[in-house]
Amino acid sequence: MGSQAVSAVGNAEDMEVVAQIGRGDSLEAMVDAGATHMVDLSVPSATADNVAFAIEHGIHAVVGATGWDEERLASVREQLEAKPDVGVLIAPNFALGAVLAAQFAAQAAPYFESVEVIEMHHPDKVDAPSGTADRTARMIAEARAEAGTAPSPDATETDPDGSRGAVIDGVNVHAVRLRGLVAHQEVLLGSVGEMLTIRHDSFDRVSFMSGVLLGLRTVAQRPGLTHGLEGYLDLGA
Ligand SMILES: NC(=O)C1=CN([C@@H]2O[C@H](COP(=O)(O)OP(=O)(O)OC[C@H]3O[C@@H](n4cnc5c(N)ncnc54)[C@H](OP(=O)(O)O)[C@@H]3O)[C@@H](O)[C@H]2O)C=CC1
Numbered sequence: 001m002g003s004q005a006v007s008a009v010g011n012a013e014d015m016e017v018v019a020q021i022g023r024g025d026s027l028e029a030m031v032d033a034g035a036t037h038m039v040d041l042s043v044p045s046a047t048a049d050n051v052a053f054a055i056e057h058g059i060h061a062v063v064g065a066t067g068w069d070e071e072r073l074a075s076v077r078e079q080l081e082a083k084p085d086v087g088v089l090i091a092p093n094f095a096l097g098a099v100l101a102a103q104f105a106a107q108a109a110p111y112f113e114s115v116e117v118i119e120m121h122h123p124d125k126v127d128a129p130s131g132t133a134d135r136t137a138r139m140i141a142e143a144r145a146e147a148g149t150a151p152s153p154d155a156t157e158t159d160p161d162g163s164r165g166a167v168i169d170g171v172n173v174h175a176v177r178l179r180g181l182v183a184h185q186e187v188l189l190g191s192v193g194e195m196l197t198i199r200h201d202s203f204d205r206v207s208f209m210s211g212v213l214l215g216l217r218t219v220a221q222r223p224g225l226t227h228g229l230e231g232y233l234d235l236g237a
C-alpha cells in the first residue's frame with residue numbers, strides 16, 4: 001500500500017512526494033523535508049505513534065493503517081485540542097465501493113432479523129478482523145440500536161473453538177484468509193424467507209488510491225479528526 005500511495009501521489013499534478021519512511025526510519029525526515037501532509041499505511045503497532053508525531057509537528061495526516069479502537073481515537077482527539085488547525089483522517093477503507101457498502105449495510109440492518117459480516121483477505125494481513133469489518137459491524141450495531149432492533153437470534157449453546165466468529169457490538173464477524181484474495185466483504189442480512197447480501201470486492205490495490213488522493217486533497221480543510229472516508233463524501237442522510 002505504501003509503494004502504491006507513493007506512485008499515486010507522485011503521479012498527481014498537485015502533489016509532491018518529499019519523503020518516504022519505512023520501518024526503522026526516523027519520522028524527523030518528514031519535518032526536515034518540509035512535509036505538510038503524511039499518509040500512514042504502516043501497521044497497527046506503529047500507526048498511533050506516527051499520527052501523534054504528525055499532529056505534534058502540525059502535519060495533516062491521512063491514515064489507512066488499521067488498529068484504531070475507541071481509546072486510540074479519543075487520544076487523537078485529545079492531541080488535536082492543542083493543534084486546532086491540523087486535520088486527521090482515519091479511513092478504515094479508501095475504496096469508494098467499500099465505503100458505500102458499509103453505509104448501505106447500516107441503512108438496511110434495522111429492517112432484518114439477523115445480520116453477520118464476513119471479511120475475506122489475502123493471508124499476509126496481520127490483523128483480524130479487518131478494520132473495515134470492525135467499522136461496518138459498529139455502524140450496523142449503532143443503526144440497529146437507534147431503531148430499537150432486537151439482537152440477531154442465535155441458539156448456539158456450545159462453541160468451544162470460536163466457530164461463530166468475533167462478536168463486535170453484538171454483530172458476529174468472520175475473517176477468511178486465502179491466497180489469491182485481495183480485500184472482500186459480505187454483509188448477510190436475513191429475515192424469514194429472504195436474504196440480502198451486500199458485497200464489495202477490491203480486486204486490486206489501485207482501488208484504494210482515489211480515496212488516498214481525496215483524503216490528501218481534503219484533510220487540511222477539515223481540522224480535527226474525521227473517522228471514515230464517508231466524512232468527506234456527500235452521501236446524503
Ligand atoms: N484504508 C485502506 O483502504 C487500506 C488499509 N490497509 C491497511 O494498511 C496497512 C498496510 O497494509 P499493507 O501495505 O498491506 O501491509 P504491509 O505489511 O505490506 O506493509 C506495511 C509496511 O509498514 C512498514 N512498517 C512497519 N512498521 C513501521 C513503522 N514503525 N514505521 C513505518 N513503516 C512501518 C512495514 O515495513 P516492513 O516491511 O519492514 O515490516 C511495511 O513496509 C495495514 O494496516 C492494512 O490493514 C490496507 C489496504 C487498504
Ligand SMILES: O=C(O)C1=N[C@H](C(=O)O)C[C@H](O)C1
Nearest residue numbers: 066092093125130131132183
Ligand atoms: O490489509 C488489507 O489488505 C486491508 N486492510 C484494510 C482493513 O483492514 O479493512 C482495508 C482493506 O480491507 C484492505
